[in-house]
Amino acid sequence: MPAIADAARIEPTGSHAPELIASLHAVSKRYGGRTALDGVSLELRRGEVVALLGPNGAGKTTAVKLLLGLLSPASGSVRVLGRDPRSSAARVAIGAMLQVARVPDMLTVREQIELFRSYYPRPLPTPEVLRLAGLSAIEHQRFGTLSGGQRQRALFALAVCGDPDLVCLDEPTVGLDIHSRRQVWEQVSTLAAAGKAVLLTTHYLEEADALAHRIVLINQGRLVREGTPAQIKQGVAGRRIRCRTRLAPDALRALPAVTSAEASEAGVVIFTQDPEAVLRRMLTEDPGLSDLEVTTASLDEAFLALTTA
Amino acid sequence: MSNATTLTLEPAVGSRLRAVLRETEYEFIRLVRTRAFSLSVIGFPLVFFLLFGLRAHDAETTRYLIAGYSCFGLGSACLFGIGLGIAMERAQGWLELKWASPMPRLAYLAAKMVSSAAFALIVTALLIGLGITLGDATVSLSQGLRLAAIILLGSVPFTALGLLIAMWVPPNSGPGIINLLYIPISFASGFWMPLRLLPHWLQAIAPALPTYHLAELALAVFGLAPRTGALTHWLVLAGFTLLMFAAAWITFVRKEHQA
Numbered sequence: 065m066p067a068i069a070d071a072a073r074i075e076p077t078g079s080h081a082p083e084l085i086a087s088l089h090a091v092s093k094r095y096g097g098r099t100a101l102d103g104v105s106l107e108l109r110r111g112e113v114v115a116l117l118g119p120n121g122a123g124k125t126t127a128v129k130l131l132l133g134l135l136s137p138a139s140g141s142v143r144v145l146g147r148d149p150r151s152s153a154a155r156v157a158i159g160a161m162l163q164v165a166r167v168p169d170m171l172t173v174r175e176q177i178e179l180f181r182s183y184y185p186r187p188l189p190t191p192e193v194l195r196l197a198g199l200s201a202i203e204h205q206r207f208g209t210l211s212g213g214q215r216q217r218a219l220f221a222l223a224v225c226g227d228p229d230l231v232c233l234d235e236p237t238v239g240l241d242i243h244s245r246r247q248v249w250e251q252v253s254t255l256a257a258a259g260k261a262v263l264l265t266t267h268y269l270e271e272a273d274a275l276a277h278r279i280v281l282i283n284q285g286r287l288v289r290e291g292t293p294a295q296i297k298q299g300v301a302g303r304r305i306r307c308r309t310r311l312a313p314d315a316l317r318a319l320p321a322v323t324s325a326e327a328s329e330a331g332v333v334i335f336t337q338d339p340e341a342v343l344r345r346m347l348t349e350d351p352g353l354s355d356l357e358v359t360t361a362s363l364d365e366a367f368l369a370l371t372t373a
Numbered sequence: 374m375s376n377a378t379t380l381t382l383e384p385a386v387g388s389r390l391r392a393v394l395r396e397t398e399y400e401f402i403r404l405v406r407t408r409a410f411s412l413s414v415i416g417f418p419l420v421f422f423l424l425f426g427l428r429a430h431d432a433e434t435t436r437y438l439i440a441g442y443s444c445f446g447l448g449s450a451c452l453f454g455i456g457l458g459i460a461m462e463r464a465q466g467w468l469e470l471k472w473a474s475p476m477p478r479l480a481y482l483a484a485k486m487v488s489s490a491a492f493a494l495i496v497t498a499l500l501i502g503l504g505i506t507l508g509d510a511t512v513s514l515s516q517g518l519r520l521a522a523i524i525l526l527g528s529v530p531f532t533a534l535g536l537l538i539a540m541w542v543p544p545n546s547g548p549g550i551i552n553l554l555y556i557p558i559s560f561a562s563g564f565w566m567p568l569r570l571l572p573h574w575l576q577a578i579a580p581a582l583p584t585y586h587l588a589e590l591a592l593a594v595f596g597l598a599p600r601t602g603a604l605t606h607w608l609v610l611a612g613f614t615l616l617m618f619a620a621a622w623i624t625f626v627r628k629e630h631q632a
Contacts, residue, residue: 129473132473133473134469134472134473152475155474155475156475158473158475159474160470160473160474161470162466162469162470162473163466164465164466164467164469164470165464165465165466166465166466166467167465167467168403168462168467170402170403170406170407171399171402171403171406175399175402176399178395178399179395179396179399180474182388182391182392182395182396183392183474183475183476183477184388184475185388206406219470222470222474226474226475
């Protein structure tokens, strides 16, 4: 039904925001007794890269699989180009890169790309796909002989070869060295510039910061925070206070502007945006407070504090 | 309105067909390059045929084993090509990636079925070729074509069984489990030697095996089994196919639900 997909593409959205490509609306999903996603809403618009950021088990992959129509939500709705992602009209508009343990070894990079191209009504020409993913030099190599970085690039090629409107990349740089990682970053930026909506999951704040227009922070299936990288960094960054005190971490967490407070062997570690106010309260309440140390928290540290409960 | 419908439908049908053909082409290439598969599926029946099927002045044994080993080759091709193939792609997460793509669902299964059937037909053709040239057997063109047609149709029940196996078998121990089930069943169905040479209790069990009915159909081509039961044999195979597809489907839906 390519003609229908076309109609959806040129439909005016009626607002100044770029066209909405895909959305999750108040979506919940449970596996057995465990809640994987709990009331998460998410919008993806044309030309933007959204990073779904969170620790392992946060529900990132579940969100991606819902958008790909591999899972159906227990409640809430999932839409791609205004349709159920399981419909064939929506599926030809989606490209995906998933975490694959092994790829069938015996086909060459070019053969596998040609195969995936045949699934789409208007695929990109094979040479362009090879160039886009940086595979031209190894197009005749079998998948079984590729290095980790080459394999990820080949999987990336399979995600984009159909020229889809929505590209979902589940942990595209996992296990890659810094050089290969930067190559993937460049390719993702190219996609957004070409007008795709890109959803990318990662557990590296650095990666989300470098790539995304918007970061959606999730933890234990819930949306924790959403905003531009600058907003997220501003929200999570701050100071780290370490000291010995008789105040309990629970009481400290209740103080205003405290992101987290954990007891450790070296004393209590507190992350906060307002160290002066927090310290004033602590010193008033515990005159015996000792071994005080206040440092600037690194982004990763602050992010970790926010997503470990 | 009807014009617009045909205009939008035709490219869709065309691209689906193209996807099915591509999928089949590359599945066949993949199987050919997978030596563990191509060598054993073609190699085993041929080696056994050279050992047991070419005794001088014994055209009947030669023709018996052309039919029997053709059935055996078909079973190996389908159980390993489809059953183990899907089980492995499922375990590796590759099937999920394909499922996320707009690949026509049926293309995946059709490609695996056609490729495995092609391997089975290669085995049949080689067996007939060897039987005629190195053995004393005479096989008429009509007999060859009828045997090929039976093997081709026989790939459907084996595909259904392969699909069910793919849902259950753990990929690492897959080859062992499949051989453990398939070799005894192929014996008891008369693929290797006439049933009358087997113990009585086995002869009693045989009609309960769908593979027995396939063997009877293949052997009847050479007049080595009665032709009168053909309809019953086909009906049993059709029923078995439906049963296997239904069981595979129920398992699939259950696993989806648990996921």
